[in-house]
Amino acid sequence: MDDADLEQIRKARLEQLKSERKGQGQGDQEQQKQQRQQQQAEARRTMLDQILHPEAADRLGRIRMVKEERATEVENRLLMLAQSGQLRQKVTEAQLKELLNAVADNKEEEKIVVTRRKVWDDDDDDLLDL
Structure with a gap:
């Protein structure tokens, strides 16, 4: 192995470590967010128990x-x-x-309104041909 190969390996390893560090940072943020949500939910339950x-x-x-x-x-x-x-x-x-x-x-209930088009029905014309 020459110096160029070693340098490429070092760069690749450095990039790998950087990406792992970023992933850990995002994981920490997600974990903190979940902890905040749990704390808020617990505070809600406590207040509701009191009232x-x-x-x-x-x-x-x-x-x-x-x-x-x-x-x-x-x-x-x-x-x-x-x-x-x-x-x-x-x-x-x-x-x-x-x-x-x-x-x-x-609270107003949601209603589904169906509007049907009035279509001319030609079925009566078929009976005249008999």
């Missing part, structure tokens, strides 16, 4: 199994009310039902 009676929390959990989007929307509203100081006491199951009804009333 909901156990029966209401249980009902919200059952709703989450069926309609996760609606449960998240209700949780967001509850957290917003708690942060603004509008909740004086823990939310009961009856109050949660009222909030669910309010969310359901405000």
